[in-house]
Amino acid sequence: MARRTGKGAALVAALAVAALLSGCTEVVSGQGRMMPPDASKVSGLDITTGESGPKPGVPDADLRVENGDGGEMDRLAINALADVEQYWAEQLPKNFGGREFESVKRLVSYDSTGRGVEICRINTAGVPNAFYCSLDDSIAWDRGDLLPMLHEAFGPMAVVTVLAHEMGHAIQYKLGPDGGVTQATSSIVKEQQADCYAGNFFRWVAEGKSEHFRISTGPGLNQVLQTMFFIKDAAGTSAEKRGAHGSAFDRVTAFQFGFAGDPKRCSQIDDAEIQERITQQRFSAKDTDSGTGMGNLPVGERKVLDKLEASLRDAYKQSGATPPALKETMVDCADAEETLPASYCPSTNVIAVDLVELVRIGTPTKRGQAGGIGDFAAFAEIASRYALSIQKATGYSLAGPAAGLRTACLTGYWAGTTNKEGVELRLSSGDLDEAVAELLAEGSLIAADVNGSSVPSGFARVEAFRDGFFEGSGLCTRKYGS
Structure with a gap:
């Protein structure tokens, strides 16, 4: 202050x-x-305190992944992306005039602590990240550093949060102007939309519709929001900076819009709304x-x-x-x-x-x-x-x-x-x-x-x-x- x-x-x-x-x-x-x-509910859902994370006894999804090692982080990522794809296969035609969902073309796992691989014109050595690349319609994640760190700090649903966000970017690319995104759209709008789309997905999980995951609306959802806090922009970052994602307050706001609303609400996030409510500012x-x-x-x-x-x-x-x-x-x-x-x-x-x-x-x-x-x-x-x-x-x-x-x-x-x-x-x-x-x-x-x-x-x-x-x-x- x-x-x-x-x-x-x-x-x-x-x-x-x-x-x-x-x-x-x-x-x-x-x-x-x-x-x-009702103080006992979250956006109309009962507040629950049960287990959050992978459902026990459910077979792993079968998705083709490049450069994977078959370890715990890759299995978690694959199951997350399989369920996020299932969500969008249901919701995209329902919310965007019958538009059919097409799976991303490439899923790539890498270890930022080991030898790098070329993805989206970058070498992944020393790059602890997860990202969507529109150049080849791919989603990539770092199984060596980023995902283990998120898992240890906030639990398995933190990994799901990050990948649901990246799939949100894929949805933006696939919808294009129909989803309110063009080449000229600012970074902050794209990131806030993707956070909102992640909120859409987690509402679906909280309603018990996910094949591989479950989440409580009490402690479990708190951990998801804490993940949003962790991956916020640093204080003093301008919202107009290229690549800006938003402050924790702004990112959690966008996620909550998605959790309480539908994908159409998320696609309506634009520069005018951002100018009205964004709180991120320079020192x-x-x-x-x-x-x-x-x-x-x-x-x-x-x-x-x-x-x-x-x-x-x-x-x-x-x-x-x-x-x-x-x-x-x-x-x-x-x-x-x-x-x-x-x-x-x-x-x-x-x-x-x-x-x-x-x-x-x-x-x-x-x-x-x-x-x-x-x-x-x-x-x-x-x-x-x-x-x-x-x-x-x-x-x-x-x-x-x-x-x-x-x-x-x-x-x-x-x-x-x-x-x-x-x-x-x-x-x-x-x-x-x-x-x-x-x-x-x-x-x-x-x-x-x-x-x-x-x-x-x-x-x-x-x-x-x-x-x-x-x-x-x-x-x-x-x-x-x-």
């Missing part, structure tokens, strides 16, 4: 907080009533470093906490609620449990913070050193407790999954108010990715009720935060007001 007031596009409009106060579930006259989401010369990492502030300093408190008061000033006091020591509370690094006590209207834990979370991890996530993650956890005070003042329950979703949404709303011109405490590149990291962590406080009970689904947590960020506080009460 940066202390600066430079030029920047405001991605959200701070809707009148009177809507937050009203607590009504009515949308604008004539548009009917918005039903609140500004005014972004503060202070030795904590580019764009990160020292969250344990009182003057920094004062700026955060002023930002929160300004965001919610129209609510009329009495601002909670912010104290640097934990205190006993009669009507709520202690939560770290910040707790809200309804009976005293006090937010108490643990500075040691706050600093740990707010200090980014550096190579070879222990650390946390970044300043925005720490600030957002405090903001979530502040959002509870607003809910208390406006008569909402502070306990249960609905309170957790509403809290995430209102925290996202606050984040949106820091992304406007003229504010002193302002979003910098990478801040929203820090929010995604926190929201996908076990026990996320941003999406937790007053007692620290988190919404079970990381997918739902991120979606609620994004709703508040882009749409404002009015949607938080209309959609999550039960």
Whole structure:
């Protein structure tokens, strides 16, 4: 997070907080009533916690692969691509005017740690990657470094995620202008579409239609989203850069669009939509470093906490609620449990913070050193407790999954108010990715009720935060007001 007031596009409009106060579930006259989401579901599917990965006892797919070694990574890749092809064989004609799916012409396995092979006019030696090449209609993957690393870090469905994304590029090439992609289409649009197409496929898997794989909509889907976080562009990368894929926030957004929608929704992602919602930005010369990492502030300093408190008061000033006091020591509370690094006590209207834990979370991890996530993650956890005070003042329950979703949404709303011109405490590149990291962590406080009970689904947590960020506080009460 940066202390600066430079030029920047405001991605959200701070809707009148009177809507937050009203607590009504009515949308604008004539548009009917918005039903609140079921906190026990993910895009209409039950939240499940079962095993994710290859289905036991299912024979491997029989696809012709060049340069393979028959090992575990190749078998996983082949089974993934076989199921992704089955998905598109069903969905392409259904969604694109009867257009028949044609399998990619080449599947190539290679080991980036060994002798290179020539694919798509490049030598694969030292290239840990997976990619689609339109020159010969091929999909290639590195079985020696990339796939094992993803498998170890996030499980087998991380490998499936990457290959489903690459098949998304194949679909773009096969559809061409019919799918909204031409030679002139920017990299960021192509990558966001491919992430969205991967989301389409994983909805199909979650519905139990995949032959070789299964995924839970709780921990399993969280791991898929964590994979999207891992393969994001580095903070400070311009969305206009050739080859840009998107920040974690942007990539997860595109994936969620696909999971909740159909392939036609994904093909509608274009430059106009990207300009409207993309959050990826370069670092500004005014972004503060202070030795904590580019764009990160020292969250344990009182003057920094004062700026955060002023930002929160300004965001919610129209609510009329009495601002909670912010104290640097934990205190006993009669009507709520202690939560770290910040707790809200309804009976005293006090937010108490643990500075040691706050600093740990707010200090980014550096190579070879222990650390946390970044300043925005720490600030957002405090903001979530502040959002509870607003809910208390406006008569909402502070306990249960609905309170957790509403809290995430209102925290996202606050984040949106820091992304406007003229504010002193302002979003910098990478801040929203820090929010995604926190929201996908076990026990996320941003999406937790007053007692620290988190919404079970990381997918739902991120979606609620994004709703508040882009749409404002009015949607938080209309959609999550039960």
